[in-house]
Amino acid sequence: MLRIHFTPEDLTRVRVAPGPDFLWEISNSVQTLQRTDGERVFGAWRRWARPRLPESRRLLSPLLPPYGYSPDFLTPTAGDRPTLRAAVDTLLGTPPPRLRGELARLAGSVRLPGWVAGLARGDTETLTRLGDALHAYQARALLPHWRRVRADVEADRALRLRDLMDGGTEALLAGLGPDTRWRPPVLEVTYPVEQCLLLNGRGLVLQPSFFCWPAPTTLADGRLPPVLVHPIRHTADWAGPQAPTAGRAPLGRLLGRTRAELLRAAGRGCSTVEAARVLQVTHPAVSQHMNVLRAAGLITTVREAGRSFHVATAEGRALLALEERAADAPDHRTRP
Known part of the structure; x- marks a missing residue:
């Protein structure tokens, strides 16, 4: 002891x-x-x-x-x-x-x-x-x-x-x-x-x-x-034949408003229940979108006492940071 x-x-x-x-x-x-x-x-x-x-x-x-x-x-x-x-x-x-x-x-x-x-x-x-x-x-x-x-x-x-x-x-x-x-x-x-x-x-x-x-x-x-x-708790099959390798992530699957909102929520850390309540969608819908984000390497999920808790990875936070910088950048488009 x-x-x-x-x-x-x-x-x-x-x-x-x-x-x-x-x-x-x-x-x-x-x-x-x-x-x-x-x-x-x-x-x-x-x-x-x-x-x-x-x-x-x-x-x-x-x-x-x-x-x-x-x-x-x-x-x-x-x-x-x-x-x-x-x-x-x-x-x-x-x-x-x-x-x-x-x-x-x-x-x-x-x-x-x-x-x-x-x-x-x-x-x-x-x-x-x-x-x-x-x-x-x-x-x-x-x-x-x-x-x-x-x-x-x-x-x-x-x-x-x-x-x-x-x-x-x-x-x-x-x-x-x-x-x-x-x-x-x-x-x-x-x-x-x-x-x-x-x-x-x-x-x-x-x-x-x-x-x-x-x-x-x-x-x-x-x-x-x-x-x-x-x-710590480990992602299932993290080293199996389908495990993602460094530098390979299907980012093209991430387009869409709902997934973007879920990634923002994961940037702060959220459970499936919390995300469903904030976005006003069903729990299965949240789980489906989180599966796509997770496959792309942008979030990870920890399960504890029957609850799923989602957190943005370093790659996910990098995308969110790019979004924030783009939002803060001055608009140089020609105005009428």
Whole structure:
């Protein structure tokens, strides 16, 4: 059991991460790739990804065993990391004493290959090799699905923020899922080991993760900036043969006033019931139009307790932003 202890100040400093974290998704997916559970969600992706990852998988898997401890330096929490390159640069800048300590702890539970000794020394060539493996893994295993990863993480974030707006921070913490229980002032999390995390006014970042499975996780070192990484709900068949690939979306099907209104509503986040009420159309009609928007990659849908909640993806928000800019642009047409 993981027990996270909050002070009153911590309750005012809880925030939800704005999107997927590159290195958490890499780390969680490498671990998930080595496991066999979660077949319904990850089975198709595993069968697709394994043949594509000979070198990067060989380097990353020993550092990220499917169960138990993995080094914290692989998922750094300090600094602004808007790109994978920035995230990897932060990782490669880990001080050698920390590398040695965390890799020594890992060596106590798994057998490590010889090249890890160079990593523990902070050897530049070995660090570069690790950075290249992270970039290669992201490009081959995750990038083709990154639009779906990002959309589902953003949908989960919208649900968390709705809980926050409706019931405050305690409702946000209470709604994290079946593996968490809020017992003020402690958040209890299903965990393979006993761990206590004292926030002491530092607050907590909630990081939704597409590949986190099956329960939430956190950093082993409680002195690091606190983060709780938690699983999300996944779009059905996201990695199946009909799953959309990067750069391909049937945008031509999106023409029409009703769909445009639904996309605007999804830009704010809306349920099927709310959209039907605002547009004065039937629930089946909303569902049909949302299916088209979803197939085009412009919205994603999360289902919770019998309710469908629709959120515009980054592509959908980009279209809405273009519409707004066009509406704000001066009219240069010749007037009679």
